[in-house]
Amino acid sequence: MMRSLYKILILASCLLVLAATTAMAFGEIRYPDRPLNLRKARTPKSAWVGSLYPGQKVKIGFLKDGWVAVFEPGETRNRESAAVGFANVKYLKPKATRVEPKVWGELVYTPRKLNVRTKPSRKGTKVDMLNAYQHVRIDFPEDDWSMVFSPKATIRSKLNAIGYSSGKYFKPATKQSLARENPAPAAVVAATPSGQGEVSGSVAPPPAPVPAATTKPATGTGSWGKVVTIQRKINLRQGRTTGSKYVRTLKPGEKVRVDFLKNGWYAVFFANEPVRNENRAVGYALQSLLESEAKAAPVAVSTSTSQPIPVVVPVKKATSLAPQPKAQPKAQASAASMGGTKKTMVIDKSKFEKAKRPDPTPNKSVHGYQYRLLEKAETKKFGETWITLKVFLATTQLPGSKALRDFTSTLWKENKRANRKLAVLVYLPGMDTEDLAYAVVQFDDAEMLELWVRKVTLFGTDFL
Amino acid sequence: MKLLRICTLCVAVSLLWAATASAHKSVVGFVNPQRIISESKIGRIAQEDLARLGKEKDRRVRDALQKVDVLRNKLEKGNLSVSEEQVMEKSLRLAARDYEDLVKTSNMDIQGEERRLIQFVMRRADSILRSIASEMGFSMILTDPEIIGFVDESMDITDRVIRELNSMI
Numbered sequence: 001m002m003r004s005l006y007k008i009l010i011l012a013s014c015l016l017v018l019a020a021t022t023a024m025a026f027g028e029i030r031y032p033d034r035p036l037n038l039r040k041a042r043t044p045k046s047a048w049v050g051s052l053y054p055g056q057k058v059k060i061g062f063l064k065d066g067w068v069a070v071f072e073p074g075e076t077r078n079r080e081s082a083a084v085g086f087a088n089v090k091y092l093k094p095k096a097t098r099v100e101p102k103v104w105g106e107l108v109y110t111p112r113k114l115n116v117r118t119k120p121s122r123k124g125t126k127v128d129m130l131n132a133y134q135h136v137r138i139d140f141p142e143d144d145w146s147m148v149f150s151p152k153a154t155i156r157s158k159l160n161a162i163g164y165s166s167g168k169y170f171k172p173a174t175k176q177s178l179a180r181e182n183p184a185p186a187a188v189v190a191a192t193p194s195g196q197g198e199v200s201g202s203v204a205p206p207p208a209p210v211p212a213a214t215t216k217p218a219t220g221t222g223s224w225g226k227v228v229t230i231q232r233k234i235n236l237r238q239g240r241t242t243g244s245k246y247v248r249t250l251k252p253g254e255k256v257r258v259d260f261l262k263n264g265w266y267a268v269f270f271a272n273e274p275v276r277n278e279n280r281a282v283g284y285a286l287q288s289l290l291e292s293e294a295k296a297a298p299v300a301v302s303t304s305t306s307q308p309i310p311v312v313v314p315v316k317k318a319t320s321l322a323p324q325p326k327a328q329p330k331a332q333a334s335a336a337s338m339g340g341t342k343k344t345m346v347i348d349k350s351k352f353e354k355a356k357r358p359d360p361t362p363n364k365s366v367h368g369y370q371y372r373l374l375e376k377a378e379t380k381k382f383g384e385t386w387i388t389l390k391v392f393l394a395t396t397q398l399p400g401s402k403a404l405r406d407f408t409s410t411l412w413k414e415n416k417r418a419n420r421k422l423a424v425l426v427y428l429p430g431m432d433t434e435d436l437a438y439a440v441v442q443f444d445d446a447e448m449l450e451l452w453v454r455k456v457t458l459f460g461t462d463f464l
Numbered sequence: 465m466k467l468l469r470i471c472t473l474c475v476a477v478s479l480l481w482a483a484t485a486s487a488h489k490s491v492v493g494f495v496n497p498q499r500i501i502s503e504s505k506i507g508r509i510a511q512e513d514l515a516r517l518g519k520e521k522d523r524r525v526r527d528a529l530q531k532v533d534v535l536r537n538k539l540e541k542g543n544l545s546v547s548e549e550q551v552m553e554k555s556l557r558l559a560a561r562d563y564e565d566l567v568k569t570s571n572m573d574i575q576g577e578e579r580r581l582i583q584f585v586m587r588r589a590d591s592i593l594r595s596i597a598s599e600m601g602f603s604m605i606l607t608d609p610e611i612i613g614f615v616d617e618s619m620d621i622t623d624r625v626i627r628e629l630n631s632m633i
Contacts, residue, residue: 275631382569436584450520456510456581459588464633 026078027061027071030092035100038085038157042067049085050157055099058155060092068092072155084157104156104368105139105149106394108170109177116163120145127163133180135173136162141363141370144168156368168361172396172429174462224276225259225269228290236283240265247283256282258290266290359429362394366410367403370394374433376415387422389415390437394429398463399439405451408441418445430461493602494615496622500589501582504626505633510581517577521570528563535559592628596621 031054038050042065052058052070060068062080069083070092110130117124120142130136130148137153138146140161147161171177230250238245240263250256250268260267260278267281268290362370375390389411393399399407408424416422421444425437438457442449458464501507535556538544544552593605605621606612 275627277631279633280631382565382572435587436580450524452513452517452520454510454513454581456506456513456584459506459509459633 027059027075028094029073030058030060030089030094031055031096031099032058032087032091033093033097034091036087036091038070038087038155038159040085040159042086044088046086049159050155052087052155053100053102055096055101056155057096058092060087060089063089066090070155070157072153072160084155084160102368103397105137106370106396107135107151107173108138109133109135109173109181110165110169111171112169114165114169116148116165118163120164124164130165133177135178135181136170138165138167138170139365139368139370141167141365143363144361146170146370167363172394174396225257227255227257227271230254230256234285234289236268236285238283240284242286244284250285258285261287264288357432359394360392360433362392367406369399369403369407371407373411374427378420385420387415387417387420389422389424390427390433391424392427392429392433396429396462398428398458399426401451401453404439404441404453405448408439408443408451409448412441412443412448416443416445420445421449428458428461428463430463431457491600491602492619493597493600493605494612494620494622495589495593495605495607495625496609496620497582497586497589497607498609499622500626500629501585504585504589504629506588506629507585510585514574514578514581518574521574525563525566525570528559528566532556532559532563588632589625589629592625593621596624596628 032052034054036052036054037048038052040047040049057073059071059073059075061071061078062069062083066089067086068089069080070085070087071083075082110132112132114130115126116128116130118127119125128148135151137149137151139149139156140147140158142164144167145164146167147158148163148165149161153160230252232252234250236247236250238247255271257269257271257273258266259269259276260281264287265284266287267278268283268285269281273280360372360374362372364371364373371394372392373389374392375388377388377390379386379388391408391411393407404426408426411424412422421442423443424439424441426439426441427433428438431438436454436457439451439453441451455464501510535552539549539552539556596602597605600621
């Protein structure tokens with residue numbers, strides 16, 4: 001009797017779950033066959049709220065007068081108010097015929113708690129609060145304010161935004177900031193009181209501890225990493241995976257320096273490597289293999305804090321394209337060999353970092369890029385009048401030539417004048433906006449003339 | 465009077481000794497900018513940038529030349545009316561002038577860009593030079609190989625600057 005009752009209960013539960021799932025799975029998935037504008041209501045005359053790129057996956061529903069409500073593909077709220085806009089159904093096809101993904105907005109984080117409001121001003125009602133290091137996507141800048149979106153939002157629409165926040169408190173997302181937002185599981189366990197479940201409330205979580213090994217190169221000094229004597233053969237790889245290309249095999253008795261522990265892999269250097277820079281690594285080896293080496297031979301391991309590391313004497317190239325001075329000294333010119341004692345010198349690069357100015361805050365958006373027009377000037381060059389636009393482009397990814405062409409062409413269309421040539425100088429985050437620009441794009445009053453980039457200007461930025 | 469002479473002599477000797485002693489402390493270093501440009505990673509990137517600009521200018525010059533050639537070919541065919549021929553000749557003259565101007569300005573642009581890129585690299589090296597100078601006690605660092613008759617190898621910090629620049633990338 002009881003067994004039958006259990007069976008009936010389980011069956012009823014299954015049916016309920018099935019019914020709920022069916023109810024939640026409203027609408028259908030469609031793909032626009034062209035760039036498609038989203039409107040606030042079911043008419044082409046209503047306000048523009050956003051756009052879809054060709055082939056973008058969306059959910060549609062509530063068909064009426066040939067217009068549908070458009071939703072995020074994962075939307076479960078079966079109501080029209082959850083729509084991110086309205087579009088004509090004839091442009092939304094069951095299968096993607098043309099796919100041209102377009103990145104929009106910028107992933108950012110706020111280093112402090114930040115209110116999200118209904119209006120781009122302090123008068124707007126508070127609708128949400130972002131925690132420190134919470135990542136969001138921002139777009140549609142208005143003065144100093146930007147619309148805030150969930151980082152998972154896929155559709156660029158004003159109706160998809162959470163609200164407005166002041167743009168000056170946002171910083172572009174970095175690997176470090178993302179790591180802080182999603183700390184390692186061990187750190188989470190440590191922060192949670194034992195057996196009491198999760199802590200709730202609006203208090204921002206304490207910042208996760210910075211990982212011991214970062215990929216950022218430190219100053220050139222001999223006291224870094226640890227020196228390991230190899231006991232058995234270990235293969236070095238080009239990357240931090242066993243599938244990456246083989247570099248060489250470390251032989252027993254060989255001494256190497258290891259550092260930059262990440263994902264269970266060490267970067268391996270020559271033992272006498274004076275500069276702590278991951279780019280100078282010979283290859284990568286598994287932490288487990290290297291640490292078993294260290295345990296097996298504890299005498300061989302040293303953190304080398306007090307022991308001076310001999311300076312590597314650079315081998316001069318036999319041939320050089322550059323003209324040599326008459327009194328060119330011999331190859332083994334080592335500054336450290338002065339006075340007969342070999343000594344590793346430390347250059348304090350933090351002094352140079354102070355000279356950097358903070359990046360300008362973007363206040364406009366074009367082609368999914370946020371930017372700020374820093375300066376517009378007219379100058380004479382070779383007898384011709386040039387309009388020069390200095391633009392700061394807030395991006396975390398290096399723009400390709402097509403993206404640069406599209407972006408600068410839009411600026412040119414807005415600023416061009418008859419019989420004037422126009423040059424757009426593009427600066428990226430981390431660059432000195434008083435120095436050389438990254439990209440230079442020149443136009444006359446009819447077309448683009450030339451485009452070139454200076455990769456050297458990325459020196460000192462996160463792009464190089 | 466004799467005492468005054470002795471005192472003056474002593475002061476003069478002291479001054480001479482002090483000057484000699486201070487002269488010994490002044491150490492002059494040397495760095496070769498040409499080697500920094502051609503051997504450092506940043507210098508090589510700058511060279512690639514310049515080559516890229518050169519290619520872009522070449523493309524424009526080729527396009528301008530092609531425009532001139534097309535107009536010349538049309539004129540040479542001789543199947544144009546008098547008025548058409550006059551218009552075409554005028555267009556050809558303008559196109560030829562544009563081409564010449566473009567060649568001239570392109571060369572000047574490339575020279576200017578080369579100068580700017582060298583200055584950019586040397587500004588990055590400058591901060592390193594200052595650090596090395598203060599560590600090694602250099603009062604002066606010479607940068608022009610043409611004016612140097614002889615440099616002791618210990619005074620040449622070019623390799624060190626290149627190494628430090630490379631480590632920053």
